[in-house]
Amino acid sequence: MVCSKKSSANNTLGLPSCKEHLNLPIEPPKCPECETPMELRHRKNGAFWGCPSFPNCFGSRNLVKPMEEMDIL
Numbered sequence: 001m002v003c004s005k006k007s008s009a010n011n012t013l014g015l016p017s018c019k020e021h022l023n024l025p026i027e028p029p030k031c032p033e034c035e036t037p038m039e040l041r042h043r044k045n046g047a048f049w050g051c052p053s054f055p056n057c058f059g060s061r062n063l064v065k066p067m068e069e070m071d072i073l
Contacts, residue, residue: 033059 028038031051038061041050051059 029061031057031059032061033057 034057038049049061051057
């Protein structure tokens with residue numbers, strides 16, 4: 001969640017957030033392959049959701065939806 005108030009820190013996704021929203025729990029998405037709740041993973045070019053069953057399952061999701069999938073209007 002990104003807050004419209006002046007941000008003083010980053011939330012668990014690394015996005016700016018105010019103190020009120022800084023540590024809100026995030027419900028992970030389910031793996032598109034095996035339906036297991038995914039884990040937040042990090043790589044050199046950013047974070048992503050990865051399946052905890054790896055290497056048996058290769059399901060992954062982008063951390064943030066692409067702009068064309070967002071419902072902003």
